[in-house]
Amino acid sequence: MGSGTSGGEGEHINRVSVRSLDGECGIRIDDRIERRHCEIRTDRPSDPTPADETQFRYPVDTAVQLTAGRLTFEGFSRTFVHDGPDVTEVEYFESVSFDDGHYTLELSGPVKLYVELEGAIDVQTTVTEMDVSLSEAASVRIGARSYHEQPAATVTTTDDPVDVMAAVSTFGSAMKTTGSERSYPTLRGHPPTLQRGSSLSVPNGLQPPETDVHIEVPESLFETLAVAPLAYYLGAEVVPGPDPQLVVDGEPFSLEGDGGFERTVERTLKRTFFLDCVVRTAGPRSIPLYERRAVESSLDIDLSDLYGRSGAERLAAYNTVDYDAISSFVPTWKLTAHVDPVGSSLEVLPFLVDDLAVVRSPSQLSVAGDDPFAQNADPFEASTPDDGEFVRSTTRSPSDSSATPNQHVQPDQTDSLEQTWVGEGTPLGASKAIPEAFRNRLDREPRDGDIEIVVVCNDEEMLEERDVAAEVYGSREEFPIDVTFYEDLTTDRLALVLESDVDFFHYIGHVDEGGFECSDGLLDADSVGNIDLDIFFLNACRSYRQGRRLIEKGAISGVVTLDDVINSGAVRIGKTLAKLLNYGFPLRSALNIARERSIVGTQYLVIGDGNADIAQTQSGVPVLGTVSSANGEYEVTLDTFTTSGFGIGSQFRPAIEGNEMVYLCPGTLPTFEVRESALERYFSTGVFPVLLDGEFTWTDRLRSDN
Known part of the structure; x- marks a missing residue:
């Protein structure tokens, strides 16, 4: 059920669909392009039927009608109630009653929702959900719109x-x-x-x-x-x-x-x-x-x-x-x-x-020498026993373009969250935008089903990263992810994986100048047919060339390396990046954070469309917290990021005790001073990364219920 218009030259595609929940009363709404979903629970069995999309005051991609006396919405960060020209925002932990009338509820979350209902209603919210009770069961119309934007021509x-x-x-x-x-x-x-x-x-x-x-x-x-x-x-x-x-x-x-x-x-x-x-x-x-x-x-x-x-x-x-x-x-x-x-x-x-990017003509620094990363190396940390052996220690001449990009360039850094490079050469400290990646994104067809992740570990010395991936991917009960793990694949089987309809491909192992190292030899991406996977992470030495080929043959975005990476550093990057992606960070922002976790972070870069992601966030926008403690009090600073659905200009209100303000995204919010009990309540609202007194951790590890 459901229909929608792509906005592209008259083409019609079913990009938002609605169906009844399995085993529960309610409906599930799926954005089949952005791979987002939300659920609305009802107090009685729901049999949604198509509704007139043109009857909503705002544009929607699909609309349904059902009968309910109560509806519960999860995962929506903002709630507005429209009563004619009047608009009321319902705050966190607030209960508001509305007299008999015609109302439109506007909710921002994984998809945009508009709910048309009549009668007297009571609206009650917490941080994680909103309940709407009607004075008596009645017909309710629900319209949904994808955040996906397709170029018109x-x-x-x-x-x-x-x-x-x-x-x-x-x-x-x-x-x-x-x-x-x-x-x-x-x-x-x-x-x-x-x-x-x-x-x-x-x-x-x-x-x-x-x-x-x-x-x-x-x-x-x-x-x-x-x-x-x-x-x-x-x-x-x-x-x-x-x-x-x-x-x-x-x-x-x-x-x-x-x-x-x-x-x-x-x-x-x-x-x-x-x-x-x-x-x-x-x-x-x-x-x-x-x-x-x-x-x-x-x-x-x-x-x-x-x-x-x-x-x-x-x-x-x-x-x-x-x-x-x-x-x-x-x-x-x-x-x-x-x-x-x-x-x-x-x-x-x-x-x-x-993206409303600031566009500059590049001022570049070409990096000469055998090791473009030598200027960033820390000789003390690099010599510690924890760093282990290089994943791949074979040396090559930097002039060998099959082993490493010909020209490394270093653009001037700015105060933006992210940097990207459009031009010849391979950037340090910025992503590499590739035209084919954006064309591939536009060519993607809507898909049903769970998010598909494939993890391939072709290096037994990096099984720790595989184990972490097994723990992280699919760990969110509210978000359907299907994860498949493989070890020691042959070239033929790895080629089948690369040609499969996969949302995210995480490769752990070795990449030589000839391709991916498999149990029976090397697989060069040039020898593979059309690539149907969307996003990839090639956690292997000198994986830039193979990643570039994946994008040229159909992929959208990926993380690659420019040089040799040491085992411990690669594992640390892999563990951090996996969890950031699992909790909704886009690829470019996730790598920027993960880079800080390892001395080899400068050797990783995003190629293709850096906005790509694999999961929806719990709070609408991804958040990184910085917390410092002193005498039982805590200072909390939050950095917000953007996603494909919540771009620059979005608004965010953290559910911190005493806060009534809404803030523009992205950016760094003013510091909040809270007691330990209030901090723990805020941590209970979702899982996000935190720098606690300088140590990188996650809110789910800091809660007392763990």
């Missing part, structure tokens, strides 16, 4: 900068609103994809919205690529001009301020986005946003008055705000992309723009 462009400007000008057509609510990730659609051709071709319907805003830049790819995310967010056309400038209702604002062109574009994007996040709280949803309360009194603009104004009016007001006055409250930016301004980078651009 493909624009063909030449490498000529003027053609690229025209192509970038179509990106704003994907925005679902020009109001301040565009700062919500669910109201930012995916921009059209780009392909290179002999002439410019723009499909109908991709014109930017009428905004009275345009951007002028010189005729070069450098400036055009840099302003692409800003043009997308503003719904602005990009046109040739002698100097970079933002033109708002006829008034020019220079894009060459202090710090230069790229820095000014970055600040303009961040300031506009942040102030939109603040202004949107002046709407019908009364949200206690921490960032608004922190900056409102120091601003010379009336935030409430700006709500509902046109994009040009808001932007003109925003441009009067000194960026330094708000910079400490702007969300930590998710991604900085170092993009070589050449034609081969164009296909990746829409996916960077979809």
Whole structure:
């Protein structure tokens, strides 16, 4: 049951499905593309029947109707009750009663839900679930929407900068609103994809919205690529001009301020986005946003008055705000992309723009010498007995491209959570974006069933990592994961695994210049047919080449190594990464955290689409806690991350005793001071990583019930 529209050139696919729960009263809703699910329990057997999707006030992919007197929702972080134009947020541990009327419940979780019901209702929430009781059993309509965004069309462009400007000008057509609510990730659609051709071709319907805003830049790819995310967010056309400038209702604002062109574009994007996040709280949803309360009194603009104004009016007001006055409250930016301004980078651009990435022309440091990682090595730690032997100690010349990438480059680090590299060479300290990976993601078909994970251990000296994987993957009772383990596979059997429809492939063993080391020889990924697996982790020495081939033949993303890695370091990385992925961290963020756990962390990198993940989070957004203790009191600092469903501009309220504030994501929240009992209650709300007095651990290990 269920139907949905992909948004891609009229193609219809069944991407959200609904079915009755097995052995329980209620329904299960599956997002078959993002591989997310949620369950709604009811007080009586449910026989859901299709409902009219157009009757909901917001767009949904599928809708059903059922009869219930009580519904219980698990895993939803925010709950709003719409009563006509009035909107009420139900807080954690709150019970609210509503008189007889027509209501729409809006819930944010693994999928977006809208629940239409009539009558008097009581709504009661905890951290983990929400109960809705009706005065009497009645018909209830439930609509579900996937967070998945599919590009509406493909624009063909030449490498000529003027053609690229025209192509970038179509990106704003994907925005679902020009109001301040565009700062919500669910109201930012995916921009059209780009392909290179002999002439410019723009499909109908991709014109930017009428905004009275345009951007002028010189005729070069450098400036055009840099302003692409800003043009997308503003719904602005990009046109040739002698100097970079933002033109708002006829008034020019220079894009060459202090710090230069790229820095000014970055600040303009961040300031506009942040102030939109603040202004949107002046709407019908009364949200206690921490960032608004922190900056409102120091601003010379009336935030409430700006709500509902046109994009040009808001932007003109925003441009009067000194960026330094708000910079400490702007969300930590998710991604900085170092993009070589050449034609081969164009296909990746829409996916960077979809992330609202800061786009910079790469300033690179080529790393010379036999060991590109020597500058990061710690000679004392590397010599300790715990480090063991190298997984693979055979030495090779760095000029041998089959053994290691030809050119290592080190992009300038920024204050973004993540860095990615688009261009020739292999980056240190950043992921490697590969065009084929994004195309492969778009080509994926909806799938039913549990998340499929395959773990292959072809090295008996690394069985510890296999054992940890067996303990971690599938350990969440509320989340269906099917895990299969293999040891000492032959080349033929490993080839079958690589060609299988697998969500995640975790390889533990050796990789030689000829391929994966198997019990009967080497398997080169070049010899394998089409790759159907999505994400992989090749925890082996010098696995970059094989991982690159997996993506070129069909995979979406993976973690690989650039050089030899020592056994203990590889196991430590593997253990940490496995649990982070199991609890919903995207690949790029997970590796950034896992890198800090081992001296060999710099030798690992993500290739392909770094947003890929294998599981949904328990709290909506992934969280890393830092806790310090003193005299029975605890200071708690939380770092939030983003996912495919909860992008930059999402909101998060930690269920910490006494906290009433909502915070923008991603970023570092202000420090909370709590007693031990309150800290333990917060740890009981979910499993997430914690640095406790400098030691890396997990909340489930710190609870008194363990």
